[in-house]
Amino acid sequence: MMSSAEVHRSDTMRSNFSTGSRQSSVRDARPQSNGHSMSNGQIGIVREAAQMVEILKREAVFLTGGRDRRGGPVLTFPASNDSGQVSYEDLATDYLCSLPSTESAKLGFTVLFDNREHHYKEVKPLLKLLQDALGSSVFAVYIVQPEKGKLNFSFRRERNLSIEPQNITVAKLKNIIQPNQLSIELGGSLDYKHALWLERRLGLEKFVKEAKNVAMELERTFIQITDRLSRDEKITPQELLRQHQSLQESVIYIPERTIQHGRQLYQDWEDDAVAAGLQVANIERVDFAGPHFTLDQVAAMNHIKKLVEGLEGQLERIQDLWRDRHVQLGDKLQLSEMEQAMRTVVDWILGPAEKLLSSQTDIGTTYETADELRKQHEQLELKCTDSYGTYAELRHKSVDAIEQQPEKAADIEAQRDYMDTVCRSFAARLQRRRNLIITSVRFHRLVNEINQLLDDFFKWLSIDMECEDIKAVEEMLMALNEKCDELIAVCEQAVNEGQNLLDQLSLPVKNAFGQDVSPDNSKHTEHVEMLLGRLQARRGEAEEFAQVRRLKLQQLQQLKKCEGDAEQAITWILELYSAAVQKMSEGTGDPITEQAIQADLRELQDTAKNTYEYGKQLLQAALHLRRSLRYDLSPNNDQAQRLADAWKQFSLGVQERASRLDTQTDFHRRADQVLEDIDRLLVVISQVMNSEITVESLVISHSQLRSSVDNEYELTTAMGQELLHRLQKPMLSQRGQRQMEMEDPYVAAQVENKLKELEAKYKLMHENWLEMTQGLQLARDGTLLGPDRRPWQQQMNQVIEETVTMTTYGSHLQSAPPIERGGSEWERLLQQLREVGVAVMTSSS
Template sequence: MEAADILGALQAQTAILPGGRDLEGRPLLLVSVPSETQPWNKDHLDTVLRYFLFIFSPETRRNGLAVVLDATRSSWRTARACMRQVGVTMGADAAALIVLRPEAFWDKQRVDNCTRTQKEGEPVYIPVCRLHKYVELSQLPEELGGSCSYDHNQWLQNRIDVEAFTKETEGVVSDLEKLRQRLTRFRAGVRVSSIEEALSLNREMFDTTKDLAHKVLQAGKELLEHFVPNRDLAAPQDLLDTADRVERLLEIIHGKEALIEEAWLAMEKSFVDAKEISSLEEGVSRVTNWILGPAEMMLNGQQEVGFDVISAEELRQEHETMELQCRDTYGHYAELLHKIDRLPRCDIELPEDLRSQRDFMDFVCRSFATRLERRRNVLITSLRFFRLVSEYFDRTNEVFESLLKCDDVENLESADAMLVELQESHINIELLGREVMKEGEKLADILSMPVKDALGRGVEVNYESDIANVLELLDATTARKNIFCDSVEVHKLTLAQVSHIRAYERDAAQAVQWLDDLFQVMLKAHVHVGCNVYEIQSQKEEHQSFQETAKVRDFCPYKRQFNLHTFRVRCVGK
């Protein structure tokens, strides 16, 4: 209900709000009962009273209003009809009903109302002269003998202005709510194109609505300062309640502005989040497609393991080149995993599509990395095997050549050193042979294992020829080992014999030297024969001691035989 809609009823001044209060602080509502010569419309009074009740706040209505019914110029029948209409329209909101009657009315009454007890809720019939007992004169308008100035036309204009502002404010609130609802439609998970389009479409509406809200807020502040410059109890209650309603509207606008700002920031954040998610999806798709496309093709094109050291080394270098090409993709893969896993901690909802794409990319990259690592291990094992085989044959050849060069049994001086060197070489080559067999069996086992691609599907790779080559090399190594061991054992036995001959010859030369020394001693000390028994007995004892010394210096009979045999062999050789 607005004043502009019932302007005729309000201009008739059937009822007014003069702005005063009764002694209990309740706002006054003045109803003028027309005279018998003036027309009276019950509907107009009902409409005006309802409008007045609409102006006041619920709290004010609970406290009640003081209704002053001016019936000084009307008949009792008309006054009673007005009283009845006031009771019907206002009900409990009319806390006090004061009926003003002319002085002649009291002269005709048979019952003295002064002695009657007043009941709560009943009208109070008094003349104008006694009105000051219920309402101070400063709160009454001039037509009732008070000093309160009241301009009804100004009051109407104020109501029209306030209601126009209220209507405009409610429209702004509605526009703000519509804008908020439009902005809140774009939540996490929408596409970048949708949010970007929403930003461009709603930007102008957002700026226009904010400017309009700012103007309304400024107009509301000016309106409050104009109507209620001082918020105290002396101000009319209808203005205070209207000011409260305007302030609530302004607070609603402030709240809506805050919600719109929040929704706009949320939409901008959604746009940023959507761009980030879109970028992550593109990165995941790029990494996955590269692994399943070019990377798989490159790895499928490298299935050889080589047949010697040179070919295996070339294949290993080619594989390292491919690993360098995959390193950038691995870096993007790790970066994408870190960014995607960090989204929930950054208050960004992780879409299910991106989660599925992330898991698939992780599975594909890990499967491809496993296959790439397997290929690397195969090439390293192959290269190590061929190097060990080559080293084994080279070292056995060196030993064979050294055996051929040192086949002269006359060189007895170096036999011991040659024997020690040959034993060390034999031990080292035995260890090397075990490594060759171990690496060969390992390579054959690896080549026999099944191969799977990045999707976990089996890949047909034929390594039968490579496995056959490895087994042939192992057989050749075994045959080489048997020949080498036999040759080395024979040569070790020969060197041991030569070493023994050299030792026996040294012992024989030493024995000859000792015999010569004994002979010289015998010539010097044992050629004289004693002259008496005692001297002869002493010489006999010395001679026996000399014989014992000669026996100790002597060597075993088998040494003499071996030296004799060696001497004969050496003589035949010469």
């Protein structure tokens, strides 16, 4: 790392360099020789110090850089033992005299010979050398003598010498040259060190030489760069950029090293001045009042500064040109690479990709082969992925390139459009191939699926139908329809995919140039059509089998429906029979009620008959269906037998029930008639008991009625007993088995109550009649006359009086109003008489 002092010196050097103009050319700093071998305003170099290092090291003559009071340069011959024995070339006076500026040289050189030590015995040869080297540029020659003592040097002018030296002491020498312009050896304050001067001079000349070479190289490079702008079309952009980058060493690195060398040299001179205690605030002028740089030092440093600034300006200009050219070449290289990438993409698509795509024309004959072709196509698409990515990137780059180089827009757009055409055409063909393969995969997969479905369907159809009820039949029929619908849907889908595949195979294929490159797809078309034909054939066969199974299921459904309805008919007949039984059990003996019951029974019977006929038709249809389905006929026969049994039970049962009802009705009618007649007799008997009529009149007028009542009573009682006996028996026996269905107990109770009532009233009537007739016989005999009566007669009269109001019907038979038989008044009177008979019978009991 640099120390703080070094950093300060470097900053100071940069600030000093910044005071000059960088636009000055190095060519302005080149030496221009004159008659005195000096440059106009610059230091001219006849020979280089590096060529006479050994001579300069002898220290035979010095150019300290001091000036006399006129401003002329001071050339000092120090005390030396070799000065008088060297040649002109060995003294290098021409070299030293060429170092001051032209302005200083024109003032003339002041030459000092330090002879205080008596080193110079003879100065004529040296003067001769000075005259030959400097000519008229020598202003004065001073031979410095000691302050005390005799002059140790005498000179006699010769004709061929135009220079006349003068003796002078150090004290008087200060009148001619200021002390700060004299070296310390001559009593001045100028700290001149010849070794350091030689070192700095060598460094300056080396830098000047390097600067000239660099300037020439920069000029040559500038010309080279500008010249290539017009003739580099035949060279590839890569080569141009490589050559251009190779100039970076000469354009950037070498000049920068040289400039850094100059700056360092400048810094070294400043460091020397600082070390000598000189003021370095202003190096453009020399102030003779104090210790400053000498004019030679100022001239050298200015020369370094101008060279550095010239190099910097030239370098900046050429670097700007180099950078601009580098950008141009970079853009050109980018454009070239983009064009090359476009060509690469197009060549790959038209070459290997086209061959790969053209080689893939098969669509597969099975699902496995088609799927394998799909995988191969995906591999091809993966191979094209990089090209597609490059294609997309190149399209984006082309837009940027058009914006950056509008003059190339037409060419870029043409190449991009061509690449677009090729890539899009290939992508379309690639996508079409993908669609074709995917369609083939789907088609063959559907064909396999349909074949599997058909195999399962045929296997399912081969299983025997076992349906216990109509619900199972309906479920099987529904399953059949679902399978058929599924099969039809998949078949339709496969046919559509196959037709789509055929359409794609029939389409022409064209490349990017419009050329027809359609492959021969005749074999693939035949294969697809063959599969579609097989598919349609198997589908038709499946539909035929399905239709047969559907018909069988429908027949089975009808069979189950018929047998179910027949079973329902049997149930209905039995229910109608139960209803008929219930209806017939509602008989009360009332004729109107009985007629209504009879009407209801007839209606039930008609309904049962129609149901029976309907059941027979259903069973007949079921029989034909079983024969068609080749089913066992025994269930039909059993059901027909049960239907017949049900109808027989209904018809015979209802018939028996109707017969019993008729008998019951007839019994009740005859019983009511007998009761009515008995009640009439009881009324007449009561009249006899009340002495309203005589017994003789009773016997005479009602003997016939009494005989009729006796006969009817016997018949009715017998009928009632027979009816009770019949009611105790079952309605009918079914298929040899006794049917334990008994009559309603209410019907038997009615018959029994009616028989009891008949028996009670008839007994009452019979006893009273018998007693009256016996009384009549006794009366005839005079035994039973007068007010003395038996107590039971009084009781009977009381009951009759309490129950029957005789005034309503008259006091005797002749005065009784006629009553319509069967009317409401008739029924009411009969009821009252029954109650009288019951009461009398109870009382007699």
